[in-house]
Amino acid sequence: MTGAPVEGAGIRLLDGLCRMLGVLSGVVLVAASAMTGVSVLGRYFLSWPIPGDSEIAGLALAVAISLAMPWCAWRRGHVVVDVATTRLPRRGRVALDMAGGLLLAGVAMLLAWRMGVGGVEMRAFGDESMVLRLPTWIGFALAVPCFVVTAVAALVAALRMAGGTPE
Amino acid sequence: MTSAHAVGIAGILLMLAMMFLRVPIAVAMLTAGAGGYVVLSGWTPLLSHLKTGPYLLLASDSFSVIPLFLLMGYIAARAGISRALFGGAHAVMGHVRGGLALAAVGGCAMFGAICGSSLATAATMGQVALPEMRRHGYSGRLATGTLAAGGTLGILIPPSIGLIVYGILAEQNIAKLFLAAFVPGLIAALGYMAAIMIQVRLRPQDGPPGGRATRAERLRALVAMGPPTSLFLLVLGGIYSGVFTPTEAASFGVLGALLLALLVYRIPWAELTASLLDTALSSAMIFLILIGADVFNAFMALSGVPQGLADAIGHSGMAPMAVLVAILLIYVVLGCLMDSISMIILTLPIFLPAVLGLDFGMTPEHTAIWFGILVLVVIEVGLITPPVGMNVFVINKLAGDVPMAETFRGVVPFLVSDFVRVVLLVAFPVLSWGVLDLVGW
Amino acid sequence: QTVELKLAHFLPAGAPAQRELMEPWVKAVEEQSGGRIKVRIFPAMQLGGRPPQLIDQVRDGVADVVWTLPSYTPGRFPLMSVFELPFKVSDAVATSKAAQEFYETHARAEFADVHPLMFHVHARGVIHVKGKAILTVDDLKGLKLRAPSRPVGDALARYGAAAIFMPVPQVPEALSKRVIDGAVVPWEVTVPLRLYELTDNHTEIAGPRGLYTSVFAYAMNKQRYESLPADLRQVIDANSGMALAARAGAIWEAVEKPGRDAAAARGNRIVTMSEAETAKLRDLARAVDTAWVDEVTKSGKDGAALLAAAEALIVKHGR
Numbered sequence: 001m002t003g004a005p006v007e008g009a010g011i012r013l014l015d016g017l018c019r020m021l022g023v024l025s026g027v028v029l030v031a032a033s034a035m036t037g038v039s040v041l042g043r044y045f046l047s048w049p050i051p052g053d054s055e056i057a058g059l060a061l062a063v064a065i066s067l068a069m070p071w072c073a074w075r076r077g078h079v080v081v082d083v084a085t086t087r088l089p090r091r092g093r094v095a096l097d098m099a100g101g102l103l104l105a106g107v108a109m110l111l112a113w114r115m116g117v118g119g120v121e122m123r124a125f126g127d128e129s130m131v132l133r134l135p136t137w138i139g140f141a142l143a144v145p146c147f148v149v150t151a152v153a154a155l156v157a158a159l160r161m162a163g164g165t166p167e
Numbered sequence: 168m169t170s171a172h173a174v175g176i177a178g179i180l181l182m183l184a185m186m187f188l189r190v191p192i193a194v195a196m197l198t199a200g201a202g203g204y205v206v207l208s209g210w211t212p213l214l215s216h217l218k219t220g221p222y223l224l225l226a227s228d229s230f231s232v233i234p235l236f237l238l239m240g241y242i243a244a245r246a247g248i249s250r251a252l253f254g255g256a257h258a259v260m261g262h263v264r265g266g267l268a269l270a271a272v273g274g275c276a277m278f279g280a281i282c283g284s285s286l287a288t289a290a291t292m293g294q295v296a297l298p299e300m301r302r303h304g305y306s307g308r309l310a311t312g313t314l315a316a317g318g319t320l321g322i323l324i325p326p327s328i329g330l331i332v333y334g335i336l337a338e339q340n341i342a343k344l345f346l347a348a349f350v351p352g353l354i355a356a357l358g359y360m361a362a363i364m365i366q367v368r369l370r371p372q373d374g375p376p377g378g379r380a381t382r383a384e385r386l387r388a389l390v391a392m393g394p395p396t397s398l399f400l401l402v403l404g405g406i407y408s409g410v411f412t413p414t415e416a417a418s419f420g421v422l423g424a425l426l427l428a429l430l431v432y433r434i435p436w437a438e439l440t441a442s443l444l445d446t447a448l449s450s451a452m453i454f455l456i457l458i459g460a461d462v463f464n465a466f467m468a469l470s471g472v473p474q475g476l477a478d479a480i481g482h483s484g485m486a487p488m489a490v491l492v493a494i495l496l497i498y499v500v501l502g503c504l505m506d507s508i509s510m511i512i513l514t515l516p517i518f519l520p521a522v523l524g525l526d527f528g529m530t531p532e533h534t535a536i537w538f539g540i541l542v543l544v545v546i547e548v549g550l551i552t553p554p555v556g557m558n559v560f561v562i563n564k565l566a567g568d569v570p571m572a573e574t575f576r577g578v579v580p581f582l583v584s585d586f587v588r589v590v591l592l593v594a595f596p597v598l599s600w601g602v603l604d605l606v607g608w
Numbered sequence: 609q610t611v612e613l614k615l616a617h618f619l620p621a622g623a624p625a626q627r628e629l630m631e632p633w634v635k636a637v638e639e640q641s642g643g644r645i646k647v648r649i650f651p652a653m654q655l656g657g658r659p660p661q662l663i664d665q666v667r668d669g670v671a672d673v674v675w676t677l678p679s680y681t682p683g684r685f686p687l688m689s690v691f692e693l694p695f696k697v698s699d700a701v702a703t704s705k706a707a708q709e710f711y712e713t714h715a716r717a718e719f720a721d722v723h724p725l726m727f728h729v730h731a732r733g734v735i736h737v738k739g740k741a742i743l744t745v746d747d748l749k750g751l752k753l754r755a756p757s758r759p760v761g762d763a764l765a766r767y768g769a770a771a772i773f774m775p776v777p778q779v780p781e782a783l784s785k786r787v788i789d790g791a792v793v794p795w796e797v798t799v800p801l802r803l804y805e806l807t808d809n810h811t812e813i814a815g816p817r818g819l820y821t822s823v824f825a826y827a828m829n830k831q832r833y834e835s836l837p838a839d840l841r842q843v844i845d846a847n848s849g850m851a852l853a854a855r856a857g858a859i860w861e862a863v864e865k866p867g868r869d870a871a872a873a874r875g876n877r878i879v880t881m882s883e884a885e886t887a888k889l890r891d892l893a894r895a896v897d898t899a900w901v902d903e904v905t906k907s908g909k910d911g912a913a914l915l916a917a918a919e920a921l922i923v924k925h926g927r
């Protein structure tokens with residue numbers, strides 16, 4: 001990245017946070033793979049899979065994808081159609097990208113808000129997984145902060161474009 | 168047309184308008200879908216759907232294969248497995264005219280058997296093969312065209328993220344789809360090789376022959392291909408022999424790729440974390456599209472548009488083949504504009520019911536598998552057609568000195584070969600599902 | 609002015625649940641309302657989301673009517689799950705009626721935020737296995753079996769089998785790959801999943817009670833129901849409750865036959881477990897009852913009395 005005027009400690013902190021969560025997302029996927037691997041071996045050689053392995057995997061996947069969301073928003077990794085706007089002056093495209101980024105921030109915030117409400121309800125209802133009886137709200141509670149960070153990352157990434165994107 | 172149909176069509180137009188104004192595809196689907204949903208059903212249903220819908224989608228076990236296969240592919244890409252594969256093919260074919268291009272296609276095909284994504288295949292093989300070809304005096308046109316086209320083998324040769332997404336949405340068995348893609352994938356690789364051989368016959372200056380490898384060099388190169396080949400055998404062999412389900416195979420693929428990367432290829436720490444971040448980026452992108460499409464498709468169902476379209480096609484008296492060709496043409500056009508995964512997720516709920524409602528003289532399962540392969544093939548063609556050919560962009564970025572127009576020109580022979588292949592696959596559905604009958608599935 | 613209702617469920621449009629339960633219900637409601645009620649069916653989760661969401665969809669008004677399984681959200685409807693305990697189901701008709709009455713007399717609070725139209729169950733679960741006949745408890749030892757629910761999984765564990773939980777659509781692939789040796793499902797399910805081709809031995813449980821069943825809920829959005837004019841509400845009332853539960857039970861008994869016939873036609877072995885062995889299975893599964901009673905008691909209700917009430921209702925409606 002080049003030193004754009006809006007670089008600062010806050011930006012570096014946000015960049016580090018999104019990066020850390022993204023790496024953590026991959027680590028969770030590797031851990032889930034290892035758990036599945038052990039369960040398959042147990043199933044074949046001992047006729048004893050890890051009980052509730054698919055429940056752990058489902059929770060791990062939901063958490064991994066949630067952890068991945070901030071990084072994608074921060075690096076503006078969400079795919080965009082750009083055939084219709086190639087003739088536009090650069091400033092026009094930047095303005096459109098900013099608008100798109102703000103919409104993304106809004107969507108992430110909407111999802112965080114509704115998931116938060118959903119998690120509270122799941123807790124009140126006592127929803128739990130079948131085998132391990134893991135409370136369903138745990139996954140919601142882990143996902144919501146990730147979507148909040150996603151919204152912030154999308155917002156900051158969009159605002160930074162006004163100051164000249166470093167990409 | 169009912170008023171709900173009108174709202175549905177307005178919603179589609181709104182979504183397209185947003186997409187063309189550079190709103191991220193997932194966001195366009197979600198906001199247009201949500202807007203239409205509110206018009207047809209009100210705020211409360213939408214807000215309550217979002218309470219648990221997106222989370223349960225993230226936690227759904229049918230989707231877990233996607234990030235796992237992505238992770239396996241990205242680890243393989245960052246670890247330098249592509250170098251071993253290209254080296255092996257190079258040692259065998261490097262001495263003939265256009266041999267390095269042939270080796271690049273072979274390397275792409277083999278790398279495609281580990282990696283599920285076209286872009287990753289193109290970028291990875293490009294980093295290895297492009298400098299080699301340029302060093303040996305290959306023209307920028309042939310070198311970049313070969314790699315852009317060769318990259319599309321990544322999505323066709325299983326495992327394939329495109330087929331996984333298709334399988335989940337069309338409720339088709341992923342292992343069967345993988346198997347069905349093998350013959351078309353092989354035809355693709357052979358077709359590309361034929362395209363190269365014809366081109367270097369016509370323009371010999373594009374791909375001069377290189378030196379012949381010694382026996383010892385060949386042996387060493389072939390030995391180096393051992394680890395990636397065993398990873399491929401573990402994953403796909405495990406699926407076909409029936410030892411693993413696709414999710415389990417993907418999990419073992421992740422562990423295997425990680426072990427290879429750490430122990431055999433000594434992957435630097437920075438590259439390993441980079442592969443995790445690559446995975447995060449792609450997974451988040453695909454899942455946000457899935458979340459957006461879930462809302463948009465619920466809105467479509469409420470509007471009754473897909474059902475109306477399927478009825479209209481059913482009553483139109485058009486020949487099934489004509490409908491199929493029309494749909495494939497739509498995919499080619501869309502493929503010139505859109506990202507392939509988004510395209511599958513967005514269009515399938517609309518097109519698949521229409522196709523399954525037609526009589527091609529096959530079982531519904533065969534029709535669904537055949538259609539899936541065809542969609543995948545035409546979408547993959549879209550990756551190398553102008554104006555938006557993602558693979559072309561990626562490869563062109565790697566080759567700084569080659570003008571974009573030259574790369575698009577280099578892709579033309581491969582597009583011709585693609586066209587021949589699509590005609591073959593449409594005319595002979597057995598090329599897609601024949602293997603399944605052969606092994607008795 | 610007409611009222612349009614959205615009816616959502618998770619099965620494909622061609623499934624017996626839609627063809628034989630929901631479509632006739634829609635027809636009856638539309639006719640008896642003089643066309644003032646119109647119902648649109650949305651099969652296969654067309655309104656978005658995953659199957660466990662259906663109960664929330666009807667509660668929040670995403671859908672107006674749903675057909676779903678309360679056990680898709682484990683922990684939320686503990687009382688109604690009493691009919692899913694091992695060795696409770698007699699036949700689908702009697703047990704459906706018992707479930708309906710149990711709801712009316714004991715479990716209303718559990719479903720207070722929806723308007724249940726009816727509860728029903730499917731016919732007795734059968735053990736389908738590839739490779740060997742299950743004639744005794746010992747035959748189950750070491751087998752990997754797909755279990756439909758936690759109570760059945762707990763019982764299987766007590767028999768020495770490994771219970772593996774997975775969504776029904778994954779069962780054929782898991783069977784063909786030997787991820788599992790068999791599955792515990794009613795005959796009905798064996799037709800769409802072609803289980804009669806993937807397994808070759810089928811064990812039915814003899815005696816007055818079968819191995820297990822699952823409870824289904826057919827429910828309407830509460831506000832939507834209450835906002836209907838009195839005469840339309842009456843049309844809905846006339847098409848819900850005990851009579852509908854009995855009819856659903858009869859439908860689910862009738863859909864068993866094609867599956868059983870398909871297995872027999874293929875030359876599969878269909879056996880009935882002896883009474884002595886069945887008694888052993890039943891005794892081993894009692895601990896699952898006890899666990900249910902303990903849990904319900906812990907939540908401040910009289911678990912033992914509720915279990916006894918459910919048992920008594922099954923006997924009552926079985927006559």
Ligand code: NA
Pocket residue numbers: 278279280281282283284320321322323324325326327
């Ligand atoms: Na591939």
Ligand code: NA
Pocket residue numbers: 502503504548549550551552553554555556557
């Ligand atoms: Na294109």
